[in-house]
Amino acid sequence: MAKLKREEWYDLTRATNWTPKYVTEEELFPEEMSGSRGIPAEVWETYDEPYKVVYSEYVETQREKDAGAYSVKAALERSQYVENADPGWVSTMVAHYGAIPLAEYAASTAEARMARFAKAPGNRNMAVFGMMDENRHGQIQLYFPHAYTKLSRQWDWASKAYHTNEWAAIAARSFFDDAMMTRDSVAVSIMLTFAFETGFTNMQFLGLAADAAQAGDHTFASLISSIQTDESRHAQQGGPSLKILIANGKKEEAQTMVDAAIWRAWKLFSALTGPAMDYYTPMEHRSQSFKEFMEEWIIAQFERQLIDLGLDKPWYWDILIRDLDITHHGMHMGIWYWRPTVWWNPAAGFGPKEREWLEEKYPGWNETFGECADVIVDNLLNGRPELTGPETLPTVCNMCQLPIVGVPGSKWDVKDYQLEYEGRLYHFGSEVDKWCFEIDPERYKGHLNFIDRFLAGHVQPPDLMGGLQYMGLAPGEMGDDAHGYEWVKAYSQPKTDAA
Amino acid sequence: MALFPIHSNFERDFVIQLVPVDTDDTMDQVAEKCAHHSLNRRVKPQPGKILRVRRHCDGEIFPRDMTVASAGLRPTETLDIIFSDN
Ligand SMILES: [Fe+2]
Numbered sequence: 367m368a369k370l371k372r373e374e375w376y377d378l379t380r381a382t383n384w385t386p387k388y389v390t391e392e393e394l395f396p397e398e399m400s401g402s403r404g405i406p407a408e409v410w411e412t413y414d415e416p417y418k419v420v421y422s423e424y425v426e427t428q429r430e431k432d433a434g435a436y437s438v439k440a441a442l443e444r445s446q447y448v449e450n451a452d453p454g455w456v457s458t459m460v461a462h463y464g465a466i467p468l469a470e471y472a473a474s475t476a477e478a479r480m481a482r483f484a485k486a487p488g489n490r491n492m493a494v495f496g497m498m499d500e501n502r503h504g505q506i507q508l509y510f511p512h513a514y515t516k517l518s519r520q521w522d523w524a525s526k527a528y529h530t531n532e533w534a535a536i537a538a539r540s541f542f543d544d545a546m547m548t549r550d551s552v553a554v555s556i557m558l559t560f561a562f563e564t565g566f567t568n569m570q571f572l573g574l575a576a577d578a579a580q581a582g583d584h585t586f587a588s589l590i591s592s593i594q595t596d597e598s599r600h601a602q603q604g605g606p607s608l609k610i611l612i613a614n615g616k617k618e619e620a621q622t623m624v625d626a627a628i629w630r631a632w633k634l635f636s637a638l639t640g641p642a643m644d645y646y647t648p649m650e651h652r653s654q655s656f657k658e659f660m661e662e663w664i665i666a667q668f669e670r671q672l673i674d675l676g677l678d679k680p681w682y683w684d685i686l687i688r689d690l691d692i693t694h695h696g697m698h699m700g701i702w703y704w705r706p707t708v709w710w711n712p713a714a715g716f717g718p719k720e721r722e723w724l725e726e727k728y729p730g731w732n733e734t735f736g737e738c739a740d741v742i743v744d745n746l747l748n749g750r751p752e753l754t755g756p757e758t759l760p761t762v763c764n765m766c767q768l769p770i771v772g773v774p775g776s777k778w779d780v781k782d783y784q785l786e787y788e789g790r791l792y793h794f795g796s797e798v799d800k801w802c803f804e805i806d807p808e809r810y811k812g813h814l815n816f817i818d819r820f821l822a823g824h825v826q827p828p829d830l831m832g833g834l835q836y837m838g839l840a841p842g843e844m845g846d847d848a849h850g851y852e853w854v855k856a857y858s859q860p861k862t863d864a865a
Numbered sequence: 866m867a868l869f870p871i872h873s874n875f876e877r878d879f880v881i882q883l884v885p886v887d888t889d890d891t892m893d894q895v896a897e898k899c900a901h902h903s904l905n906r907r908v909k910p911q912p913g914k915i916l917r918v919r920r921h922c923d924g925e926i927f928p929r930d931m932t933v934a935s936a937g938l939r940p941t942e943t944l945d946i947i948f949s950d951n
């Protein structure tokens with residue numbers, strides 16, 4: 367049977383739409399799900415996705431990708447990479463697997479919302495593939511860590527984390543629920559695919575893939591590069607939505623969605639990816655610093671894309687650039703100090719040699735974060751380990767759900783942006799987090815962060831043990847120093863390498 | 866007397882923390898309770914200096930013997946704990 371050439375039918379099928387006869391258009395595409403914003407269906411039909419694919423091509427490519435990643439895993443299984451890897455790198459993987467796979471599953475339903483409710487036929491078509499992509503990402507990233515559950519119960523957090531009230535899980539859920547689970551399909555295309563996936567999954571997947579390859583972890587590197595090729599395709603769904611909104615007088619609303627999603631994604635990554643790249647990954651395997659990745663993938667790339675689309679730089683761009691030197695160091699120090707409250711073993715990453723690297727990449731580190739590190743090291747060297755762990759909770763932001771941190775030491779600058787709204791006092795870690803709340807207070811005002819829950823009596827008994835129980839952290843799961851404090855010894859040895 | 870939660874922004878520390886104080890506590894006692902969670906943990910002591918309590922939002926420094934109850938604080942309000950010569 368003679369087949370039509372692809373170009374003879376492709377444009378017709380990808381843009382197929384129909385006029386509903388049995389229901390109204392409003393019933394077929396309810397506004398709260400579709401989010402067409404009063405822009406007529408004919409305009410949405412002009413949605414032009416830059417990346418075009420048909421089902422048979424999709425299946426063929428995906429089959430090859432899966433075969434590639436699974437065969438690398440099978441081939442390297444006997445090399446016992448994880449058993450022998452640096453514990454800092456293992457922590458990066460354990461943190462990644464807890465934070466990512468179930469968010470991928472959730473993203474599959476966000477894609478499904480576009481596949482069903484987008485008024486743009488091209489968006490519906492692309493989102494079907496996106497939905498299958500995210501399902502694959504969820505499954506493959508549950509399957510890979512499953513092989514290691516025999517090594518430690520922490521690996522089990524790949525499937526467990528999102529079902530708990532562990533604080534980092536609350537933070538991740540808060541962002542993903544906000545950007546992709548509770549928005550209409552146009553907002554999902556913008557906040558999830560454009561703002562989050564274009565920049566930040568590149569960071570997580572290309573950045574960590576580079577580090578993984580350097581660390582010799584070819585299983586992880588091939589897995590996450592295989593995922594990233596899907597991301598870079600389905601991330602292109604937001605651009606055409608933005609073009610339509612901008613051309614139809616909705617630029618301001620589009621800009622607000624982009625700005626809020628980039629900021630919220632940045633905060634989450636400052637806690638999850640920043641510490642992994644600059645502290646957990648062994649120094650010799652770091653391809654770039656977190657700040658360098660951010661500058662390349664977020665600052666430079668987004669700026670270009672936003673301007674090309676006719677949007678502006680987010681109003682807070684200078685604040686973000688300043689915070690690239692601050693926030694993730696604070697998140698790291700907090701995670702290490704409150705280490706029993708996470709499902710991975712944070713590597714301290716501030717031994718003498720690592721501090722040279724930090725000072726080089728972040729001039730001034732030693733007189734700021736280094737001052738806190740000095741006290742921690744002094745306590746560990748002098749038999750006061752009890753002072754290197756928490757007896758209370760860090761103050762948590764009512765937007766990003768992460769600790770409120772800033773510059774310590776001689777340049778001390780830590781701020782709480784407080785807001786009284788309808789008689790309740792809210793705390794925010796930055797002016798931008800507060801701005802996110804003020805865009806739509808109705809949306810956010812009822813949420814209780816970890817401190818609110820603690821003060822409302824949800825955590826019983828109201829102490830650290832009660833807190834760990836509330837977070838679902840059993841013995842064998844709660845974190846401790848990745849290297850068993852071995853790194854402290856380097857401080858007690860006389861310096862022999864002085865010239 | 867009643868339990869009263871405040872947030873402690875301790876000078877030279879990197880993070881703000883929840884600290885339960887008492888409405889009858891003086892500001893010196895508040896500073897001491899906050900110090901327990903920062904000083905010698907991540908902040909070096911500063912010999913010869915004392916700790917003073919300052920309202921974070923407007924910078925008002927409270928008298929050392931003023932009680933929490935009389936300072937007009939909102940529950941969970943953030944306070945700066947700062948090193949001072951007097
Ligand atoms: Fe994905």
Ligand SMILES: [Fe+2]
Binds near residue numbers: 473500563597600
């Ligand atoms: Fe994705």
